[in-house]
Amino acid sequence: MGITFLNNDNEELDDELFEHYKFISPKGQSIVRVDKFLMQLIENTTRNKIQQAADRGNIFANGVPVKSNYKVKPFDEIKVMLAHPPFENRVDPEDIPLDIVYEDDDLLLINKPVGLVVHPGHGNYTGTLVNALAFHFENLPMNSSNRPGLVHRIDKDTSGLLVIAKNDNAMALLAKQFEEKTTEREYIAIVWGNIKEDEGTIEGNLARHAKDRMQMAVYDDPAIGKPAVTHYKVLERLGYVTVVSCILETGRTHQIRAHMKHIGHPLFNDARYGGDLILKGTTFSKYKQFVENCFKILPRQALHAKTLGFEHPVSKEYMRFDTELPQDMAECIEKWRVYSKSHLLED
Structure with a gap:
């Protein structure tokens, strides 16, 4: 039975989890508690430490957090994920x-x-x-x-x-x-759907999703997660997608991605938050092909950290830097401009 490590491409600002071990139980695995199962496989650990990891929600069976008394079955995928690399x-x-x-x-x-x-x-x-x-x-x-x-x-x-x-x-x-929160941070995003308001503010505590630990979710309970505030403004309406400016008041993990999904407008081609599906539009095959072509041009979430402003730590001068949109986002926006002008789009 081998140990494999997760390829961690999740650049978090806080509350990271890193996969330390992953085991696939063999075909002939007898039914056994997960803490005992891991004790047999992880060197230099104690059952108490394993049980503590389970109590913190850091042991997963088939992607779901489990307690130390979970019974391991054949072909179960058991992961141990902790907060430090x-x-x-x-x-x-x-x-x-x-x-x-x-x-x-x-x-x-x-x-x-x-x-x-x-x-x-x-x-x-x-x-x-x-x-x-x-x-x-x-x-x-x-x-x-x-x-x-x-x-x-x-x-x-x-x-x-x-x-x-x-x-x-x-x-x-x-x-x-x-x-x-005295820095200036502006992001440009392409989101699914036609946002009704020209501008607005999204507020809500962010914490890991209860079922998908690789996502963040918005919670109304102030005791859960950390406060997060995103101010947005519509820059361009392109029918089935909208180009928005997002100003961060806080800097939480996946803040813009989770907040925009929360209001029903996931980032275009954001696979982790469902934006890699055709969420708005028609059923016509030509439209589906158009969106697939846009996904190929922009094979990632449509998000760019465009502007950054802060006070210089020594001179105390306020410094503000701005960048152009990267080529993939610019090309994708242009394709949507052309499409929206030549087709009658519904909200």
Whole structure:
């Protein structure tokens, strides 16, 4: 029976879970409690530690959290997921090109491309932004998670601006601005549907989805999750999709993705939140082919971190940086413009 590790492409801002072990019980597996099952397979652990992991909801059977008395059956997939990467300090310098928008003695701004994971995690020990930073810069300060230079993060398949601290003073003062919500962060997104209001605010605590731990969900109960506020404004209506600007007041895990789904407008081609299905439109085969072509042009969630503003930690000058939309999003929007002009679309 082998151990495999999850490929962690989920760039979270907080409350991460990393898969430490995954076991597939064999065909002849006898019925046994999951804590005893894991005791036989995981070295250097105790039954008490396994039971504690189960109590925290960190042991999964076939994707569902289970208690320590769960009975393992043949062909069950058992995962142990914990809140820290098993090898969190492992960073190998790699010569990965960086698109540096601005740099001085205290910080730098990077325009992160789609597909670049921000920091190492299980399955992603190489090829990340942190690996690139370790190669190009020496003695970057560590953040509270022991990750060099990182002040904030964005998802692997979200493009756009990130600020990197180059010394401890910059790290502390920039992190304080993010914590106190004084930074300016604007994202551009394409969402499914025609949003009725020209602008609005989405509020609601975010926490992991009760059934799908890889999703975040909105909860009305203030005791669940963390407060999250997203301000949105319609930029362009394109029939079955809408281009919106999202201003973050808070920076929670998958905040825009979860908030937009919550109001019924998932991000276009966001597979994790259901946006990779044809959610609005007709049943005509030509329309279906059009949407599939858009998915091919934009093979990821339609989200770009366009604008970032903050006070410089040393000069105290307010700095505001802006980027153009990446080619895949720009091409997708243009295709929808052409389609919406040549077809009579319904809301």
